[in-house]
Amino acid sequence: MNKRLLRSLLSLMVCMAMLLSLAPAALAESANAPSTEMAVGAVIHGFEVVENGEFALLNAKTTVLRHQKTGATVFFLINEDTNRAFDISFVTPLSDDKGIPHVFEHSTLDGSKKYPSASLFFNLIYQTYNTYMNAATYQVMTTYPVASLSEAQLLKYADFYLDSCFNPMIYEDESLFRSEAWRYSLESADSPLTISGTVYSEMQGAASLETSASYNAMKAAFPGSHMGYNQGGEPTEIPSMTWQEVKDYHTAYYHPSNSLTTVYGAIDDPAAFLALLDEAFSPYEAKTFDFSTPDYTPVTSPVEKVCQYPVYEGTETENAAVTYITFICENATEEEQNVLDLLTMLLSDSSSALVSNLVDALPNADISVYLETDGPEPAVVFVATGMNEGDVQTLRECIYASVLEFAENGVSQNILDAIASSLTMETALMSEESDLGVNMAQNIAYCWATTGDVHAYEKSIANMDNFEKYQTEGKYAEVAKKYLTEDNQRVITVTTVPAPGQQEAIEADLAAKLAETKAAMSAEEIDQLVADTAALASGSMEDTSELVAQLQAVTVDNLPEEIRTYDYTDVTDASGIRRIDVTADVDGIGQTYILLDAAAIPQEDIHWLNLYLNLIGSLDTTEHSSADVYALQSRYLYDGAVKLAVLNTDDAQGFRPYIRASWKATDADMAASYALLNELLFESEFTDTALIASNIALFRQTMKQSYEQEIYMTQLYRAVSQSDVGFNFYTYATGVDYYHFLSDAQALLESDPEAFAAKMKHIQALLHNGANAVIGFAGNAASIENNRAAADSFLASLPMAEVAPQTYDLPVPASAEGIVINSTVNFNLVYATFEQMGVEGGFSGAMDAMCSLVSDGLLYPLLRDQYGAYGVFHGADEDGMYIISYRDPNVAQTFTVYNYVPMLLQQLQMSLDQETLDGYILSSYSYYALSSGELTGALSVITDVVNGDDPFRRLQWMHELKQLKVEDIMAFAPMYQALLDNGCMSTAGSQSALNTMPAGTYENIIKP
Ligand SMILES: [Zn+2]
Incomplete structure (x- = not known):
């Protein structure tokens, strides 16, 4: 089940993911030349072609165009990949921990002038033919990628994204800011005042000692610069953000002159994208952006610092600290930075002297090294986890000694061969990567945001060819001696340690502040807030069907029912050895x-x-x-x-x-x-x-x-374990x-x-x-x-001895389980098998569309928009069906919502037409239609065969999916009822969150 499960889990909004350090690997076949000729100097819809080239790794022909009026850059990467992608990114600098760019990223997709609906973005994810729709905020940029197997559909998404970015509704509608960032909630006049908000919940779930340690380190290394601020927002700082700040931020940075647009894949008509972009950009005048950091005060002598990270009383503290040692590489040239980039990879490698020396010096610690180029100066950063406060000196000595050792001995031929071979394999297997266009567009945009060069990412890939060359030329030793020895005075050491009990203190402090705020409110204000909270909770579901229809370019009727099939043999010989060969x-x-x-x-x-x-x-x-x-x-x-x-x-x-x-x-x-x-x-x-x-x-x-960070996976595994x-x-x-x-x-x-x-x-x-x-x-x-x-x-070479199978009597997880974790948000699960749900015949493809419908029509509006949870996972596979709330401030309320699903489904069905249902079919179908890469697809044939599954049953699911009709929907209501009645449940959260449920709710409470 894992594969499908992961697919649905990963399709959730994953904002703030870290950038892929190294891009995946190359498309097998050579690309056709773009059908529209884009000769250098030509002008197409207000864009001048600046240069043509090739990106060999992607087998892509590239074209860079500049918008004549605003200077905006557009980068086409045209190859044969039918999983086409569009992305627009903006450089978005930080000046505090409020998370303004992150709130803006959410708000951007909350409706625009042309598409005025706050729920449309999620409706489009679930109701249109996409393979990827998301947005993400990084330290230096905000990016809006989308992908589809249809070029016509991608063009419609481009229009939606562009209007969202440039004409967002948040300028007129403060409620969007309140729902995304933060707001006060009050259930009744007597209940305590609380804070809710999507980003507020999301960032509570994202908080960890590890991320906090990285911000602490960067703040200390680059004081006064944009470095070290939490781009997502610190939960303690988010409530100090105002609506005006968010609007001002948009006005300042969402400008064509500060954007990079990437269009990737088998694009037949680039001019159609340029026409759209020209329309979006033309209202603006060219503008110059300056991202220098005038308030930066460079560190001139060694700094050593300890920061505390709040955790609950009783949290394990041994080996739980994280130490960052940052070496500022003053005036490092571009070439030196290229050398340092590869040097840090070599030092991080498990085979390096640094790693093995650290095992002897600090057996509980683990180390990684990277070159940081986002700041006002380049720096090499060593990150050690599994530390204690007293280990810092040992760590530093180990680093100095290991770097010296490396400078003297260099890297072994073994390792150079291994790296060369890995890079060759990566290139050969590039087409196996999923979401390639989306990942590449983000990598390109990130490197552009830090350098201003659209080719910076290609250059960093090309630098990988120099591993051996730098060794031969003695470059590693040169830069190591220059920047990573005790002679460098600009070294900043920051250790972040867990502080048990501080989390309780913060919560008590917040509760006291909120009580004070409430006490200062007039009776009218309290009544108004109760009414507002109730109004939001009863919320009306927006009808976006016309907008969705307007943005659909693909219909169910013209979906092809075909998948890549493979020839295979499956033979077991007389000695019992089974051989499965798949021809790829x-x-x-x-x-x-x-x-x-x-x-x-x-x-x-x-x-x-x-x-x-x-x-x-x-x-x-x-x-x-x-x-x-x-x-x-x-x-x-x-x-x-x-x-x-x-x-x-x-x-x-x-x-x-x-x-x-x-x-x-x-x-x-x-x-x-x-x-x-x-x-x-x-x-x-x-x-x-x-x-x-x-x-x-x-x-x-x-x-x-x-x-x-991912307790929901444990919850799901434990749920499935009860019946399997x-x-x-x-x-x-x-x-x-x-x-x-x-x-x-x-x-x-x-x-x-x-x-x-x-x-x-x-x-x-x-x-x-x-x-x-x-x-x-x-x-x-x-x-x-x-x-x-x-x-x-x-x-x-192996003995062939008869195997005497053992028998097992293993503990089974409780069907109602609480899991205590160190988190201020919760995860609430329900799960049942098809048997428990009384569904004969088990999984059918139609259930994918059902899960999309229930997620989009019920769970997201209720749990996210009204009750402030960051997200929800709902899906079915061949074993059963699950719903899991994700980074959820609530427990009881969420289970109440689950219990209403069968009844709400009835209401939903009454207003549902076939056209809307077809949308859900389309979005589910695109997952099946997406090709997985030749070897990846062949591998899944092997696993299906050993599991006794028909490797091509996907075709049957695709067929079932296309057949789903509105009148079939109510047949699923008893299934949802049985999911709740007969399935199992669990909550993961803090002990105090579990305590809010009636005694006896959980048969068993475990603490990992
Ligand atoms: Zn987010």
Whole structure:
């Protein structure tokens, strides 16, 4: 289920995502020349063609145009990708922590002169033919990307986005500001005054020690500049923002002269986009923008600082601090910055001396390094997590020593080979990336926003070719000695530590302030606020059907029912080895997928098995050091993973555990890649206690962060586990129980390292068996043959011993569960299987459109617009159906909304026409119609075949989806009723949030 689930989760508004550091990899086929000739010097709809070129990585012909009146830049990247994208971005500097650009980003999509509706944006996501619709605020820019499989549809979105950006309704309508930013709410005259708002909730959920540490560090490194402000808004600062500030911000920065527009993909008619852009830009006069930072006061001597981050009483504080050490690289030239960019990548690499020295010095810490170029001066930033306040000096010494070591020895040929090979694979596999146009447009825009150069991103990619050259020329040593030694006085060290109890103090303080505000209100003001709050809560649903129809370029009737199908063979030989080969249209490269039987693992060893799989690849083997092991993996196991897998079976137990290994490799490397897998799996050593301890600390840290930021995934896994025994095995092996087990494992490692190693060796011996193996492969005919030989020799090296499957009696999560996390917002889930919902025949494609309808028509208007939750996930897959509120200020209210869904669905159906329903079908359909990349599609055929699913059942879902009629809708009401009556529920939030529910609501409360 994971894939579909993730798809629907990821399609949620993910504002504020960090920029991809390195773009994904190249389109397989060469692009056609654009059909409209855009010769340099030509003028098309007020735009002059400035230059033509190529972006080889994307197999794209590029054209840069300048708007004659305003100077606005437009960048076309035309290739054969049918997942076309449009993006407009603005440089949006920061001067405080209120989150003004972020509120503006939300408000932009709250209606415009041509499209005056606050709910239209979400309606379009759910009701039109898009593969991506969103907006995001970054440290230096705000960006508005959208993608569609239809060029005509993309053109309509471009019109919608442009009018939204330049003529937003927020100028006239203060309520938009109140709903997005913040407002007072009052349920009744007696209830306490509270603050709500979409961005306010979103940023409470986004807050974490890690992000706060980065802002603290940048504020200290670049005092007085725009650096270090939270572009999303600090929850404590958001309520000081005014409507006027937001309007002024728009007037200042949303100007064509301060914009970059990117159009990407198989575009037949670029002129149509230029005509639209000209219409949007022409009302403006050219304007010059100055983004220098006059108030910047450069640091001239070393700075050391400790900042506190508020958490709840009882939060674990050991190894929970984050330290930033920033080296200002004064007057670094462009070339030096290019060298520093690659140097920091080498230092961050798991095989670097810095990483291994840190393991010895501070086993609980983890380090990364990057070049920061967003600020007034370039700087190299070292970030260490898993720290304590007292570790800072050790960290600094370790950095100085390691940089010196690096300067003297340089980087090994092994690592240079590994990097070269990774880059080649990335380029060859570029077309496998999802949302390529959208990601590229944002990368290009980000680099443009910091440099003013539309080619800055291409240049940073081109710089990747210099890894070896800089080494040969001694450049790494040169810049390391110049900027990263104790001679550099401009070093800023900032440690952010958790401060337990401070969160309670902040909340008490806010409550007191709100009580004071309320006390100062007159009786009339209180009555008015109660009435306003109630009015918002009963809110009227806007009818946007005409606007949606106006913006639809594709109809259900003309959707093609076709998907990429693959030829495959599935043969099990007399010895029990199963081979699945999928023929894919690629050249000289292949995707492997191997399962080794793990059914012999006894119950008490399940967590040890998972720990074993997590550790291998980070440790020494009998043949190589851990640093070499890292480099070899980059070299031979591209996109590689060795993980636990569980397949459902027809026997009494219902499932069987396996070890799954998958990676991509060229034909030439295939034999070597199997040999490396063999070495990792069966020749890893468990004697380096410091290295193992450091890895376990990192696993715990990563899991803890995911509990704070993505707890909904844990909730969903635990929900599905109640009805699916195989899933429950997986959740038990890898989830919260495993997280707790890691402390025990760490304790054993410390007290008795030999016993720990013996345990690992025992797991290794259990797994060392080729019986019942499944060998899956995707590639062309020659690659399949090549893989067969490599796989056969891998299997021949393994013993073939009969496997005695164990039986398991594992704990199952409670059907009503509370999960205590360190968060000021909540996540509320309901989930049921189709069996529990009484749906015979299980999942059908029509349910995708149903979920879109319910999300868009009921859940978003109620939970987000009225009750201030940031978002909601609602979806169905082959196992069941879920609703999860996301960054939600409420608990009880949200479950009340869920309970109204069946009744509200009845009302919704009465006003629904087929045209509107077709919109929901279109948006769901675009997911199925989107091609996934040749190897990615082939890999999903393998996983479907091993899971016993029809790999081409998607076609059936597409058909079912297109057949959905308005009169069918009410048949789903009992399903929703049963979801609520028979399914399970959970809440993740702070203990005090869980306490707001009646006693006994949760059968069990856990604390990860
Ligand atoms: Zn947002």
